Amino acid sequence: MTRAAVVQGLGAMVPPGIVTNAMLAERLDTSDEWIRTRTGIAQRHMVEPGVATSDLAVVAGERALKAAGTDRVDLVVLATTTPDHPCPATAPSVAARLGLAGVASYDVSAVCTGFIYGLYAGAGAIAAGLADSALVIGAETYSSILNPEDRTTSVIFGDGAGAVVLRAGGADEPGALLGxxxxxxxxxxxxxxxxxxxxxxxxxxxxxxxxxxxxxxxxxxxxxxxxxxxxxxxxxxxxxxxxxxxxxxxxxxxxxxxxxxxxxxxxxxxxxxxxxxxxxxxxxxxxxxxxxxxxxxxxxxxxxxxxxxxxxxxxxxxxxxxxxxxxxxx
Missing domain, CATH: 3.40.47.10 (Thiolase/Chalcone synthase)
Structure with a gap:
């Protein structure tokens, strides 16, 4: 049987703060109709001051591990454009807060493709026999990098995090990443x-x-x-x-x-x-x-x-x- 990475659990979180199109229209030259027509977006979630990308990543990671029925993985990959700091990477901090100190962990920076790249990294490690399990997280606090006066970007992006646990399995199993x-x-x-x-x-x-x-x-x-x-x-x-x-x-x-x-x-x-x-x-x-x-x-x-x-x-x-x-x- 061909060894493959299999999705075992999924977790997600968005911060509680909601910013509607109407709220943006109060300070920008825009309207709910303009935003919906061009993007399909009605609202987005944004963090409160002091909340960082790692905070969202930890919650999503905890939920994915719970969904998978495990508290251990061999690898943590964090896909993000908005790390807590330019240096060091955010993944090791997330891993430590999840009780995974000592586990290999690193960031992936591929912007909106980051989660697919993260799955590729996790699946590759599992297929090669270098790991038996991996936690792949995509987490962003885009509100920290947006120009509040730029309606072309401020109306589009939101904050949130999602994660999956991958485990070693067979390519013929449901959940196996197939290519x-x-x-x-x-x-x-x-x-x-x-x-x-x-x-x-x-x-x-x-x-x-x-x-x-x-x-x-x-x-x-x-x-x-x-x-x-x-x-x-x-x-x-x-x-x-x-x-x-x-x-x-x-x-x-x-x-x-x-x-x-x-x-x-x-x-x-x-x-x-x-x-x-x-x-x-x-x-x-x-x-x-x-x-x-x-x-x-x-x-x-x-x-x-x-x-x-x-x-x-x-x-x-x-x-x-x-x-x-x-x-x-x-």
């Missing part, structure tokens, strides 16, 4: 960027350089192309046709991106998992949060064929597939 397609194109790095704060530009030349920036039109085009392409590659690796997919979980960036990708794949809209209306774009947390909501809402059921795909800064993209297992979700 990956990952890629990147650094020539497009400026499409999604925080210009200042790194070794290239330590100090902001302009105040806006310290904040997250995005070229929305170009991101839309490349996101559709790359998410569709990655999904098709995974379909080829699994031997599925598009008609075989019961639940398509794309990165929750924009409802128009999701619908366009589904249309080009030939998938009916009712097979899309969508929760961005409630949580916005949560970057690396997007896919596990969407999985959790889809499972709770009955959109995602045991035995369903599932394709996950995302596009993010770098630029990066990726996809994977699995048959959804009968697991707990917390």
């Amino acid at each position: 990956f397609d990952l890629g990147s194109d650094g020539s497009l790095a400026d499409l999604i960027m925080i210009p200042a704060g790194g070794s290239r530009q330590r100090t902001p030349v302009e105040p806006a350089d310290a904040y997250f920036t995005m070229n929305g039109k170009q991101v839309f085009r490349h996101a559709v192309e790359r998410m569709e392409g990655a999904a098709r590659s995974v379909l080829a690796k699994t031997g599925w046709r598009a008609d075989d997919v019961d639940c398509f979980v794309g990165h929750q960036a924009n409802i128009r991106i999701l619908r366009t990708v589904a249309l080009q794949l030939g998938l009916p809209e009712d097979r899309l998992a969508v929760n961005l209306d409630r949580v916005g774009n949560t970057s690396a947390a997007s896919i596990p949060l969407a999985l959790a909501d889809a499972a709770r809402d009955g959109v995602l059921k045991p035995g369903d064929r599932v394709v996950l795909t995302a596009f993010g800064g770098g630029v990066t993209w990726g996809a994977t597939g699995l048959i959804w297992p009968d697991i707990s979700v917390f």
